[in-house]
Amino acid sequence: MTQTTVKITGFHAHIYFDPATRDVAARVREGLGARFNVQLGRWHDKPIGPHPKAMYQVAFLPEEFAKVVPWLMLNREGLDILVHPETGDDVKDHMENSLWLGEKLELNIDFLQRIGKT
Incomplete structure (x- = not known):
């Protein structure tokens, strides 16, 4: 079953x-920060929002995805990283x-659902 493509306005990587x-x-x-056009959060x-561990966010535009994500794949040094669209x-x-x-970490889905209703 094919779904309509939703517009992706950006991406976040949570390190x-x-x-x-x-x-x-x-x-x-x-x-x-040195290699890519990204916004470092x-x-x-301490855990914040839906995130179960300490982290920082990296925001980037769709045209950066093909550069940023492969670099993270090869240079994450064992860290767990969530990448998601906006x-x-x-x-x-x-x-x-x-x-x-x-590793896929368990996110606090309740937090996301609560903020989605406001």
Whole structure:
């Protein structure tokens, strides 16, 4: 069954880390910032929103996807990364339309559903 393509306005990569891998996450962040046209989000040293671990977000436009994601595949240094589109449907974007590099972590779907209703 074919579905209508929804417009993707951008992508987010959520780079997860813990205290032992924060330096690794910093190296990955520096590499992203130096090589690509991306917007680096703030460090969150504790779980926030639907995210079960500390993380930072990297936002990028659709035309950057083919450069950013392959680089992350080869340079994530063992970190778990969620990549998802921005279509306007946060639940679907995080849960159904996403891809994972490394371990797939369990997101707080209740949080996404609550913010989607406001």
